[in-house]
Amino acid sequence: MMSKGIVPTSNSMFPSLCCSRASLRGARFFAPNTKRLSGCGSREKKNKIACACSAPPRNLGDGLSSININDSHAMNSRREEREIESETDVLIECRNVYKSFGEKHILKGVSFKIRHGEAVGIIGPSGTGKSTILKIMAGLLAPDKGDVLIRGKKRHGLISDEEISGLRIGLVFQSAALFDSLTVRENVGFLLYENSNMPEDQISALVTETLAAVGLKGVEDRLPSELSGGMKKRVALARSIIFDNSKKIIEPEVFDISIAVLLYDEPTAGLDPIASTVVEDLIRSVHLKGEDALGKPGKIASYVVVTHQHSTIRRAVDRLLFLYEGKIVWQGKTSEFTTSTNPIVRQFASGSLDGPIKY
Numbered sequence: 089m090m091s092k093g094i095v096p097t098s099n100s101m102f103p104s105l106c107c108s109r110a111s112l113r114g115a116r117f118f119a120p121n122t123k124r125l126s127g128c129g130s131r132e133k134k135n136k137i138a139c140a141c142s143a144p145p146r147n148l149g150d151g152l153s154s155i156n157i158n159d160s161h162a163m164n165s166r167r168e169e170r171e172i173e174s175e176t177d178v179l180i181e182c183r184n185v186y187k188s189f190g191e192k193h194i195l196k197g198v199s200f201k202i203r204h205g206e207a208v209g210i211i212g213p214s215g216t217g218k219s220t221i222l223k224i225m226a227g228l229l230a231p232d233k234g235d236v237l238i239r240g241k242k243r244h245g246l247i248s249d250e251e252i253s254g255l256r257i258g259l260v261f262q263s264a265a266l267f268d269s270l271t272v273r274e275n276v277g278f279l280l281y282e283n284s285n286m287p288e289d290q291i292s293a294l295v296t297e298t299l300a301a302v303g304l305k306g307v308e309d310r311l312p313s314e315l316s317g318g319m320k321k322r323v324a325l326a327r328s329i330i331f332d333n334s335k336k337i338i339e340p341e342v343f344d345i346s347i348a349v350l351l352y353d354e355p356t357a358g359l360d361p362i363a364s365t366v367v368e369d370l371i372r373s374v375h376l377k378g379e380d381a382l383g384k385p386g387k388i389a390s391y392v393v394v395t396h397q398h399s400t401i402r403r404a405v406d407r408l409l410f411l412y413e414g415k416i417v418w419q420g421k422t423s424e425f426t427t428s429t430n431p432i433v434r435q436f437a438s439g440s441l442d443g444p445i446k447y
């Protein structure tokens with residue numbers, strides 16, 4: 089179940105996991121009743137959430153401009169060229185995605201694209217499938233119908249090393265989902281200790297640097313139980329943005345940074361307003377358009393945030409997708425959210441009991 093490259097996500101998915109602190113490298117994980125989770129801590133290549141992969145960008149070619157044909161054909165060609173061009177910055181696409189749990193038909197044809205550089209929010213009433221679509225994007229769940237395309241390449245089943253490359257997808261769940269028995273250093277460096285050839289002192293230095301980037305200093309040796317809720321979320325964020333610097337997954341001719349997408353599931357849930365602001369600013373700061381606590385540009389190309397918090401909508405995202413009754417019923421800029429005339433959006437934005445959304 090858990091294998092190379094996996095980032096622990098929700099506590100509910102990995103109940104009562106425990107890990108030996110003595111040696112993280114080669115650590116083994118056990119579910120309750122000491123049943124070992126196959127592949128845990130091994131170098132097996134299976135499903136993973138945070139992944140390093142390398143799907144090549146589409147080849148745009150340059151031949152269209154020299155084609156000597158009639159005008160309409162040329163216009164069609166140019167239109168196609170523009171369409172192809174506009175697709176090259178699409179990192180993740182959900183195309184007509186369906187998902188049911190038993191008789192519950194949750195997603196009924198969800199389509200959207202996440203482009204390079206975007207900060208996107210997914211909003212909508214409780215139980216409409218926001219977390220479900222996030223898990224589908226991350227490769228934790230497979231759609232019943234429809235496609236998920238990662239940089240133009242169709243994903244079959246769940247994520248695997250072989251299928252997807254060139255894009256790291258990290259998932260930061262509502263609960264920080266840290267390993268209780270591991271220190272902050274071991275939690276943040278988990279993937280590198282388990283899956284890289286980096287020497288331990290280098291990993292340790294990188295952990296310290298990454299923690300500093302999210303504004304945490306001197307907590308490396310603490311256990312998660314010694315941290316506040318907001319600090320745990322920051323540690324989880326640090327764990328999702330730590331990269332193996334020794335690996336070249338960078339394609340400078342396409343984008344000038346490592347290509348990584350982070351998916352946040354209610355990152356500010358349960359935080360007080362000021363702690364929420366801190367996390368919202370952190371989410372911005374690790375984005376390529378931001379600057380981290382060390383003054384360096386962020387490493388995250390794009391991110392998607394599932395949230396109910398108005399402050400997070402306003403502060404952390406630029407574009408919104410509204411999911412309702414299994415479909416995206418509205419999308420627009422964050423600035424258009426409160427002025428939209430769409431009755432569903434108006435009701436949601438105002439919190440009114442009157443309107444099409446019934447509880």
Ligand SMILES: Nc1ncnc2c1ncn2[C@@H]1O[C@H](COP(=O)(O)OP(=O)(O)OP(=O)(O)O)[C@@H](O)[C@H]1O
Nearest residue numbers: 189190192194212213214215216217218219220221
């Ligand atoms: N693994 C599962 N098995 C059965 N039902 C599930 C499973 N995962 C989700 N569901 C159901 O699917 C529906 C959508 O759940 P999901 O968590 O995606 O909604 P959400 O929009 O994120 O809700 P909220 O805003 O309350 O967090 C819910 O009715 C939930 O009970």
